[in-house]
Amino acid sequence: MLGTLLYGERDVRVEDVPRPVLQEPTDAILRVVAACVCGSDLWPYRGIDPVRRPRPMGHEYVGVVEETGAAVSLIRPGQFVVGSFFASDNTCEICAAGYQSRCVHAVGVGGAQAEYLRVPLADGTLVATAEPPDADVIPSLLAASDVLGTGWFGAAAAEAGPGKTVAVVGDGAVGLLAVLAAGQMGAERIIAMSGHPDRQELAREFGATDIVRERGDDGVAAVRELTGGLGAHSVVEAVGTQASMLQGIGCTRPGGHMGYVGVPHGVQLPGEQLFFAEIHLLGGPAPVRRFLPELMGLILQRKIDPGKVFTLELPLGEAVDAYRAMDERRTIKALLRP
Numbered sequence: 001m002l003g004t005l006l007y008g009e010r011d012v013r014v015e016d017v018p019r020p021v022l023q024e025p026t027d028a029i030l031r032v033v034a035a036c037v038c039g040s041d042l043w044p045y046r047g048i049d050p051v052r053r054p055r056p057m058g059h060e061y062v063g064v065v066e067e068t069g070a071a072v073s074l075i076r077p078g079q080f081v082v083g084s085f086f087a088s089d090n091t092c093e094i095c096a097a098g099y100q101s102r103c104v105h106a107v108g109v110g111g112a113q114a115e116y117l118r119v120p121l122a123d124g125t126l127v128a129t130a131e132p133p134d135a136d137v138i139p140s141l142l143a144a145s146d147v148l149g150t151g152w153f154g155a156a157a158a159e160a161g162p163g164k165t166v167a168v169v170g171d172g173a174v175g176l177l178a179v180l181a182a183g184q185m186g187a188e189r190i191i192a193m194s195g196h197p198d199r200q201e202l203a204r205e206f207g208a209t210d211i212v213r214e215r216g217d218d219g220v221a222a223v224r225e226l227t228g229g230l231g232a233h234s235v236v237e238a239v240g241t242q243a244s245m246l247q248g249i250g251c252t253r254p255g256g257h258m259g260y261v262g263v264p265h266g267v268q269l270p271g272e273q274l275f276f277a278e279i280h281l282l283g284g285p286a287p288v289r290r291f292l293p294e295l296m297g298l299i300l301q302r303k304i305d306p307g308k309v310f311t312l313e314l315p316l317g318e319a320v321d322a323y324r325a326m327d328e329r330r331t332i333k334a335l336l337r338p
């Protein structure tokens, strides 16, 4: 089968690789219907995360169940399913509390940019639709697998809700979908921080009421000016750099909440600044599984259209071009069809 492997900096290849097989009785094998390139795939692609051996790429997926292990009882062959990038049992105490990405049995799902994918802990990880979905909602269901789920977690962690002003740092797909999430949660005002006209336009479509183009201290000053000098009640940080974390903290009012969902790279928070900011911080790999049933429901009822973040669609065999387009920021997010 075809699969995408990263060999080193800017060296991604689509090759003939062995088709995955059941390894544990709790596994399922999916025929991948759609996958995509994640902003976090760009860290190793750009050589910022070292790649020591060819690495199967992709952790966002929707597919049809081909085969299940003997211990799988809830998921059946033939079902259309959406899953998260962390497999979870969905039964332990951590899962029960809604933090499935830190399940005591959590294991990463990888190699989704391929024709077939092995998903561990299938019963806990996968959510099936009642019937095969219409083709036009597949990009949105794929978005639920990670970017929407992550943006949603960021907005939930930031306690976005009625009467709240929410600021979003980062205009990648996760930041844009955090804007959509904040709107769905009833936020009164949503400030998207973005310097790119095409992304500002999508942010407005997703519900942003204000755009702040400035970054860093200037961005913080602009958000404070828009909020009577106080800062936003809720801030979502969706980048993962030192500058974006400090920008997010600076935009949050005392007593406010920041959800940070950008994977941190070299972030060192100054203790004193953190202490006197006096804000609530919650971040981490999004427990997408917590939100999947609700998000899939909203998508299937056509109440939200998060699939709009896919501004490029290519056959799996052209995954190299998908990486290039995202690396050069020519596209917001690239969808791959096996």
Ligand SMILES: [Zn+2]
Pocket (backbone or CB within 6 Å): 088, 089, 090, 091, 092, 093, 094, 095, 096, 100, 102, 103, 104, 105
């Ligand atoms: Zn668990």
